Amino acid sequence: MIAERRYRTGDRVRVHAxxxxxxxxxxxxxRGAVGEIERYCGAFRNPEELAYGFDGLPQRHLYRVRFRxxxxxxxxxxxxxxxxxxxxxxxxLSCAAESP
Amino acid sequence: MTGNSDHEHVHxxxxxxxxxxSRHDYDExxxxxxxxxxxxxxxxxxxxxxxxxxxxxxxxxxxxxGSLGGKIVARAWSDADYKARLLADGxxxxxxxxxxxxGIELVVVxxxxxxxxxxVCTLCSCYPRAILGLPPDWYKSKAYRSRAVNEPRKxxxxxxxxxxxxxxxxxxxxxxxxRYLVLPARPANTAGWGEERLADLVTRDCLVGVVVPAGPx
Numbered sequence: 001m002i003a004e005r006r007y008r009t010g011d012r013v014r015v016h017a018x019x020x021x022x023x024x025x026x027x028x029x030x031r032g033a034v035g036e037i038e039r040y041c042g043a044f045r046n047p048e049e050l051a052y053g054f055d056g057l058p059q060r061h062l063y064r065v066r067f068r069x070x071x072x073x074x075x076x077x078x079x080x081x082x083x084x085x086x087x088x089x090x091x092x093l094s095c096a097a098e099s100p
Numbered sequence: 101m102t103g104n105s106d107h108e109h110v111h112x113x114x115x116x117x118x119x120x121x122s123r124h125d126y127d128e129x130x131x132x133x134x135x136x137x138x139x140x141x142x143x144x145x146x147x148x149x150x151x152x153x154x155x156x157x158x159x160x161x162x163x164x165x166g167s168l169g170g171k172i173v174a175r176a177w178s179d180a181d182y183k184a185r186l187l188a189d190g191x192x193x194x195x196x197x198x199x200x201x202x203g204i205e206l207v208v209v210x211x212x213x214x215x216x217x218x219x220v221c222t223l224c225s226c227y228p229r230a231i232l233g234l235p236p237d238w239y240k241s242k243a244y245r246s247r248a249v250n251e252p253r254k255x256x257x258x259x260x261x262x263x264x265x266x267x268x269x270x271x272x273x274x275x276x277x278x279r280y281l282v283l284p285a286r287p288a289n290t291a292g293w294g295e296e297r298l299a300d301l302v303t304r305d306c307l308v309g310v311v312v313p314a315g316p317x
Contacts, residue, residue, distance in 0.1 A: 044277045073250045082269040087276035
């Protein structure tokens with residue numbers, strides 16, 4: 001059994017600025033950034049455990065989070081409305097209103 | 101830090117182009133190719149798999165290309181109900197073409213008059229292989245993977261497509277359990293075309309989002 005998911009589409013979330021060792025599916029460039037839940041993708045086995053031969057259970061909630069490009073890159077040269085979507089597991093997210 | 105700073109200044113080498121980056125990732129005498137070859141040989145030696153199975157799977161992988169993607173897109177352009185299903189549940193909708201994604205889910209993103217979508221996997225080379233087969237070398241190159249996220253317009257322009265400044269560019273980093281496919285906009289002057297003819301307009305690169313399908317002259 002996995003816990004009920006914490007976020008809904010439209011919620012503002014912050015990606016943890018952590019830098020733990022090991023296999024991680026959160027690219028370094030997005031750590032610490034704030035975005036908005038675009039959709040819930042479902043629950044999947046945790047790739048950070050699967051990478052080492054564990055079963056990846058319990059499954060983790062996965063979301064697609066949409067970020068504004070101008071907030072991700074200080075030198076972004078495209079349009080103000082350009083976006084970047086990534087998949088982020090729930091244990092990498094916290095509510096953006098909470099202090100990082 | 102910007103995503104492309106790592107390899108621009110390494111040892112004073114010039115910026116890597118899409119073509120020459122392969123020497124980093126696919127040197128057959130490199131550590132990972134040798135490990136992969138050793139693993140394959142051990143699995144064959146222990147009877148877990150056979151050389152014939154490896155060859156058959158490679159042949160199957162190589163048999164897929166953008167043509168199936170073209171058929172899916174042409175169906176969506178011709179049939180509004182199919183398009184709605186494709187956008188709502190890509191995995192199920194491509195299943196109607198006999199495609200199985202083996203537990204991976206497909207998200208289809210639609211190009212419109214306002215929005216252009218681009219797919220990349222910055223961490224490795226996640227790609228909708230069940231539909232498009234093996235990704236092209238440029239998709240796996242460090243240059244594409246780092247630049248597509250932070251200067252997508254420039255990358256798209258280098259592939260030959262100039263997007264209007266007003267277009268919203270949406271980049272999708274395929275970094276976990278979803279795979280992505282771009283549904284391009286139907287080109288003008290194709291009214292009345294059948295699915296087969298429409299499918300011919302769609303190439304693999306259109307489905308990744310580095311170009312848009314060219315319409316008739």
